[in-house]
Amino acid sequence: MIVPFPAGGGADILVRMLTKYMSENLSHSIIVQNLPGAGGGLAFGQVARAAPDGHTLGWVSTGFPVMAATLSNLTFKPESDFVHICNVSENPFVLVVNPQVPVKSVKELVDLGKARPNSLNFAHNGAATLTNLVVMRPSRKGRRWAGSSTARPSSSLLPTASRSATTSRRGRPSGWASL
Numbered sequence: 001m002i003v004p005f006p007a008g009g010g011a012d013i014l015v016r017m018l019t020k021y022m023s024e025n026l027s028h029s030i031i032v033q034n035l036p037g038a039g040g041g042l043a044f045g046q047v048a049r050a051a052p053d054g055h056t057l058g059w060v061s062t063g064f065p066v067m068a069a070t071l072s073n074l075t076f077k078p079e080s081d082f083v084h085i086c087n088v089s090e091n092p093f094v095l096v097v098n099p100q101v102p103v104k105s106v107k108e109l110v111d112l113g114k115a116r117p118n119s120l121n122f123a124h125n126g127a128a129t130l131t132n133l134v135v136m137r138p139s140r141k142g143r144r145w146a147g148s149s150t151a152r153p154s155s156s157l158l159p160t161a162s163r164s165a166t167t168s169r170r171g172r173p174s175g176w177a178s179l
Contacts, residue, residue, distance in 0.1 A: 003059040004043035005032045014089060015059050030057075039067035039129055048076035058082070063130045068131070073113055093131070 001019050012034060019030040035043040040063060050056035060082075068078030095106065103109045113120050124131040131145040 001030055001032050002043045002047050003034045004036055004040035006036045027177045041067055041071055048081040059075040066130045066133045
């Protein structure tokens with residue numbers, strides 16, 4: 001199972017719990033390989049290039065379509081090189097602010113941002129991710145991105161995402177339906 005996130009994070013822990021269960025039920029060892037980088041592009045490239053025997057799985061989050069839409073130099077075709085197998089879990093995105101920021105709702109945060117342009121900053125988990133896209137939405141004036149990606153403790157986003165497993169379109173893992 002190729003995971004596009006670093007070892008030790010939430011996705012990695014969930015993958016290791018899942019692959020332990022899969023290994024026990026399939027009587028087959030499953031190795032977890034963490035391959036972060038390029039918004040998931042490195043990991044998905046490896047899944048796409050894997051032998052079409054169904055033995056290579058990829059862990060996907062909601063950031064997959066963002067990576068596919070924002071990175072132009074991918075070594076694979078996101079829309080055709082993979083097959084969705086199943087949904088594994090869902091986790092909400094959570095918006096939090098420093099308690100010293102004078103807001104109690106998203107509307108108040110938006111109003112504060114409009115009243116003080118370029119004064120609010122946020123933290124996110126990298127370029128070409130869903131968190132970055134949500135906050136740095138394309139401006140109405142074209143393809144320029146609106147907002148700042150400088151992280152400061154005045155406000156932050158703590159991202160989590162729906163996650164699912166996938167494999168290269170060329171091969172499905174045998175026995176998957178029995179899980």
